[in-house]
Amino acid sequence: MGESEVWQGTLALMILKTLQSMGPLHGYGIARRIEQISQDQLIIQYGTIYPALLKLEQEGYISSDWGESENRRRARFYRLTRAGRRQLERECQRWEKAAAVLARFVSTEEETI
Amino acid sequence: MRRLRAFLLRFWGLSAGKRQDEEFAEELQSHLQMHIDDNIRAGMTPDQARREAILKLGGIEQTVQRQRDQRAFSLFESLCRDLRFAFRNIHKSPGFTTVAVLTLALGIGANTAIFTLFNAILLRPLPVQNPEELLLFGDGYAAGSTESVPDGNWKLFSYSFFHDFRQKDTSFSGIAAVDSTQFQTKASISGGAYQTTHVNLVSGSYFSVLGVPAVLGRTIGESDDSIDSAGTVAVARYSWFQQHFNNDPSALGKVIRIQSHDYTLVGVAKPGFSGVTVGQSTDLWIPLSMEKAFSRAGWNGLGNKLFQSLYLIGRLRPGVTRAQAGAETNLLFQQIVRSYLGPQPSQKHLDDLAHASVQLTRGGRGVSLLRYALSLPLQILMGIVTLVLLIACANIANMLLARGVVRRREIAVRLALGASRRRIVFQLLTESTLLAFLGATTGVALAWKGSGLLLNMAAPGPDPVPLNLAPDLRVLGFTIAVTVLTSLLFGILPAFRSVGLEFTPALKDGRGSSSVSTRGALARSLIVGQVALSVLLLVVASLLLRSLIHLYDVDTGFDKHDVLIFSLDSSTANLPHGADEIRSVRLQEQIESRVQGIPESAPTASPSSPSTTVPGPIESSFRAFRVHQRTATRSPSTLSATDSFPRWVFLSSKAAPLPLRTEEPPRSPSSIKPWRVASSRTPLRSDLASPSEKRPIIPARSK
Numbered sequence: 001m002g003e004s005e006v007w008q009g010t011l012a013l014m015i016l017k018t019l020q021s022m023g024p025l026h027g028y029g030i031a032r033r034i035e036q037i038s039q040d041q042l043i044i045q046y047g048t049i050y051p052a053l054l055k056l057e058q059e060g061y062i063s064s065d066w067g068e069s070e071n072r073r074r075a076r077f078y079r080l081t082r083a084g085r086r087q088l089e090r091e092c093q094r095w096e097k098a099a100a101v102l103a104r105f106v107s108t109e110e111e112t113i
Numbered sequence: 114m115r116r117l118r119a120f121l122l123r124f125w126g127l128s129a130g131k132r133q134d135e136e137f138a139e140e141l142q143s144h145l146q147m148h149i150d151d152n153i154r155a156g157m158t159p160d161q162a163r164r165e166a167i168l169k170l171g172g173i174e175q176t177v178q179r180q181r182d183q184r185a186f187s188l189f190e191s192l193c194r195d196l197r198f199a200f201r202n203i204h205k206s207p208g209f210t211t212v213a214v215l216t217l218a219l220g221i222g223a224n225t226a227i228f229t230l231f232n233a234i235l236l237r238p239l240p241v242q243n244p245e246e247l248l249l250f251g252d253g254y255a256a257g258s259t260e261s262v263p264d265g266n267w268k269l270f271s272y273s274f275f276h277d278f279r280q281k282d283t284s285f286s287g288i289a290a291v292d293s294t295q296f297q298t299k300a301s302i303s304g305g306a307y308q309t310t311h312v313n314l315v316s317g318s319y320f321s322v323l324g325v326p327a328v329l330g331r332t333i334g335e336s337d338d339s340i341d342s343a344g345t346v347a348v349a350r351y352s353w354f355q356q357h358f359n360n361d362p363s364a365l366g367k368v369i370r371i372q373s374h375d376y377t378l379v380g381v382a383k384p385g386f387s388g389v390t391v392g393q394s395t396d397l398w399i400p401l402s403m404e405k406a407f408s409r410a411g412w413n414g415l416g417n418k419l420f421q422s423l424y425l426i427g428r429l430r431p432g433v434t435r436a437q438a439g440a441e442t443n444l445l446f447q448q449i450v451r452s453y454l455g456p457q458p459s460q461k462h463l464d465d466l467a468h469a470s471v472q473l474t475r476g477g478r479g480v481s482l483l484r485y486a487l488s489l490p491l492q493i494l495m496g497i498v499t500l501v502l503l504i505a506c507a508n509i510a511n512m513l514l515a516r517g518v519v520r521r522r523e524i525a526v527r528l529a530l531g532a533s534r535r536r537i538v539f540q541l542l543t544e545s546t547l548l549a550f551l552g553a554t555t556g557v558a559l560a561w562k563g564s565g566l567l568l569n570m571a572a573p574g575p576d577p578v579p580l581n582l583a584p585d586l587r588v589l590g591f592t593i594a595v596t597v598l599t600s601l602l603f604g605i606l607p608a609f610r611s612v613g614l615e616f617t618p619a620l621k622d623g624r625g626s627s628s629v630s631t632r633g634a635l636a637r638s639l640i641v642g643q644v645a646l647s648v649l650l651l652v653v654a655s656l657l658l659r660s661l662i663h664l665y666d667v668d669t670g671f672d673k674h675d676v677l678i679f680s681l682d683s684s685t686a687n688l689p690h691g692a693d694e695i696r697s698v699r700l701q702e703q704i705e706s707r708v709q710g711i712p713e714s715a716p717t718a719s720p721s722s723p724s725t726t727v728p729g730p731i732e733s734s735f736r737a738f739r740v741h742q743r744t745a746t747r748s749p750s751t752l753s754a755t756d757s758f759p760r761w762v763f764l765s766s767k768a769a770p771l772p773l774r775t776e777e778p779p780r781s782p783s784s785i786k787p788w789r790v791a792s793s794r795t796p797l798r799s800d801l802a803s804p805s806e807k808r809p810i811i812p813a814r815s816k
Contacts, residue, residue: 047175060118
């Protein structure tokens with residue numbers, strides 16, 4: 001429960017970033033990749049990735065098409081749209097800013113103690 | 114923009130559900146297959162691999178549902194389902210539903226009915242252009258006329274003041290003047306029979322300032338109002354025009370005879386407009402220039418600078434604030450009225466004037482003595498019907514609690530099947546909202562008829578008070594707000610009680626043991642509250658009833674049985690006032706002596722008929738008389754005081770302990786007063802109505 005809270009705000013960003021670095025990918029692949037990158041720090045239910053993908057698609061940041069996986073399985077592949085790239089940039093900047101502020105905040109806290 | 118797109122797609126998702134469900138099932142299938150493949154490669158048995166994949170996914174059904182929620186508005190979907198379910202449930206227990214709906218209909222209906230009156234009298238703006246720009250000089254809680262020097266908050270103004278003020282002021286784009294008294298008189302159209310007609314005198318600027326156009330012909334203009342007694346034109350109210358002329362445009366130019374003067378009908382005001390006085394509707398508007406001719410001998414309203422009988426309504430110039438306008442108005446008011454006092458005014462007049470001021474009030478809602486008289490009673494009534502609604506709520510909440518016990522098992526099963534508590538509370542609230550809306554629909558139907566009936570009870574008389582009681586957006590909004598609030602009020606507690614149950618015992622036998630005692634306490638406190646409110650209401654109601662009975666029993670100082678009142682409009686009897694006045698005086702004396710000569714048994718027309726002609730000799734001699742008979746339940750004091758006819762009250766000699774006649778018939782021409790009061794009280798004289806006096810003032814005589 002504790003992890004998933006961080007999760008929900010940032011899942012969309014992670015998906016966009018994954019698609020940017022990996023190119024078109026299916027839901028299973030995205031979920032696996034996110035787990036790998038986090039070095040298994042984040043434990044996610046793979047099922048939560050699908051509503052997030054659907055939401056991004058509804059917002060026009062990604063598009064999807066059926067294709068064939070590396071193991072010759074039929075799968076639905078998601079790819080970034082141009083709007084998605086821009087959104088990713090914006091979100092990254094926002095995240096970095098927030099992270100930096102938070103980091104500064106946490107460290108000063110320690111100094112004063 | 115993105116949000117909107119997502120919103121629209123989700124909306125689309127409502128309809129395209131099935132195909133997308135299939136597609137997503139396929140996607141999940143491929144997801145699981147890939148995961149299983151990977152797991153097998155990692156060395157699991159196929160069963161293990163499958164189990165692990167599903168576990169990692171977080172359950173197939175759950176994933177599908179989450180996907181559905183994102184695809185379309187699950188809230189909307191579940192609302193539709195809840196509504197269907199609620200309908201079925203309500204249908205299943207018709208007894209409960211009937212009682213609940215009727216209770217709510219009473220509660221919500223009573224609230225709507227009172228609010229409809231409240232809205233019509235206190236809130237609704239006049240059907241004029243930009244009513245919020247209109248400012249009334251004074252608060253309008255006075256009617257009639259006065260010749261005193263202004264003193265205190267002034268409410269009525271003279272024609273000269275209107276004229277002089279208009280030339281000097283800079284705050285208003287226009288000012289309209291209207292006589293504070295509406296005349297109920299007789300009019301004859303193209304020589305036809307005389308009919309009761311309500312006539313109001315207005316300035317030439319009246320229609321243009323209010324922004325009321327003519328739907329036919331023209332309205333009264335400045336030229337009609339410029340020369341004394343020259344504006345013999347009339348503008349009709351739309352519905353009056355429909356009633357008398359059947360919408361026939363050729364009616365323009367027809368001659369209407371009112372009190373020995375002929376007026377030409379020049380136009381019809383736009384539909385819906387019936388004057389600025391709420392609770393009075395004007396049939397014909399006539400220019401103020403006709404005041405002298407119209408109001409018969411002795412009156413010289415236009416000429417007398419201190420004959421103050423008009424309401425003034427101004428339209429603020431754009432960019433001018435009410436405070437600025439108020440400051441300018443008061444300054445000019447002092448200057449202008451000071452100039453009317455002559456070169457050497459008395460110290461008393463100067464002192465009075467120093468204390469006088471004009472308060473600008475919002476004029477968009479019109480003027481109304483009715484408002485003044487009824488605003489407090491309406492507020493009290495509003496409070497009482499709120500209590501009624503609260504009692505209804507407590508009652509239904511209690512019934513729902515009892516039903517909650519019956520439905521305990523059903524809810525426990527649904528909780529066990531995985532329904533969230535939030536969903537169940539939402540569903541139960543949907544049910545109560547549905548009940549409330551059913552009640553509201555019935556209630557509004559009741560209120561529709563009810564508010565008219567209430568108005569008749571509040572202001573009894575042969576003529577209904579002309580108020581626009583048609584429900585508007587404000588009433589609708591009020592009713593919906595009340596309904597939703599009501600449903601939450603009676604629904605929320607039982608709903609939360611229902612889901613707060615202990616699981617296992619409820620599942621086992623449908624009668625949870627642990628929460629029975631708390632439910633009992635809740636139900637008991639609801640009943641206590643209900644009884645307390647009911648007792649309060651009962652006491653208030655009986656007090657009201659007592660006062661009502663007392664009012665009918667008020668000792669008027671004479672026996673009210675067999676009281677006859679009648680009035681005479683001499684102009685219709687071909688007896689004009691003015692030079693021939695002595696003839697009408699003779700006539701009046703004659704009537705008096707002949708009525709006194711009627712044997713005691715004669716004036717015995719059925720007491721139940723409110724208006725009847727006197728049998729016997731009078732009927733044959735004077736057909737033009739209007740005779741009213743009022744019995745004790747309608748005391749003479751309820752008579753309208755704005756009638757312009759002389760009136761008498763006759764008491765049969767047997768019944769009268771004291772020979773009281775409310776007014777002296779004039780003895781000689783010099784003492785003739787053109788305006789009389791048919792009232793058992795002393796007629797009010799010139800001054801403005803004191804706030805405690807609810808009856809309109811009677812126009813004072815002028816010399």
